[in-house]
């Protein structure tokens with residue numbers, strides 16, 4: 001465990017005088033009937049909780065030697081994703097996707113990575129969702145991965161395009177039955193206001209049945225998107241916070257087509 005993860009005196013769970021209830025308080029999260037939330041959730045106790053939280057790494061942090069970084073970002077990204085997956089990271093293949101519509105106001109959400117290759121970073125969603133509509137208005141996005149076990153973050157920015165109907169259908173066919181059912185249920189209505197919870201339950205029951213009956217069913221709004229990166233940044237945490245940032249920017253004149261530079265952390 002690195003120094004950055006250790007509890008400091010006074011942190012919940014550190015056993016310091018005066019905070020002996022802190023662990024009990026956090027233990028009751030989710031049990032709303034049993035807890036007077038106003039009593040435990042004062043601003044002060046919340047601040048104390050935040051100050052005591054630490055990123056839980058999975059052991060000694062790896063080192064990013066900028067001189068050893070490859071000429072292009074893709075091999076490094078794939079290596080880091082493999083290492084995140086191998087480090088017990090619970091969701092190594094999920095990322096934040098940030099988009100903005102015509103009004104320029106950003107929005108973000110978690111999506112799954114469906115591929116990363118010479119074409120770019122792939123993800124699937126409904127064209128009719130909020131993010132789909134924003135991408136239609138402004139075809140640029142930013143992706144962010146955070147892998148706490150290895151103390152790493154990757155940010156990717158660039159232009160986004162639709163992969164086309166055939167590839168989008170193949171993307172959906174390649175997913176699990178539950179993912180297909182969710183896509184069928186959400187087709188054309190993801191991000192819309194839902195009338196009631198019962199409506200959701202009914203729609204999903206019908207979609208589960210259909211996905212079982214018709215494993216090749218398609219959801220017309222399901223779209224595979226590809227982000228073509230023009231910037232990829234790798235961030236490696238260091239125990240004493242002398243973090244290392246390596247940024248790649250597309251530069252056709254450079255060998256490999258990318259310029260690599262260090263950034264202040």
Ligand SMILES: Cc1cc2nc3c(=O)[nH]c(=O)nc-3n(C[C@H](O)[C@H](O)[C@H](O)COP(=O)(O)O)c2cc1C
Pocket residue numbers: 091094107108109110111112113123124125126129130131132190191
């Ligand atoms: C772990 C996780 C993975 C997700 N993966 C996807 C995904 O691959 N595609 C998708 O459309 N939504 C996915 N979602 C749901 C999105 O975060 C989001 O709620 C939904 O797509 C609607 O977003 P929008 O209203 O901004 O368009 C995922 C959510 C979580 C928590």
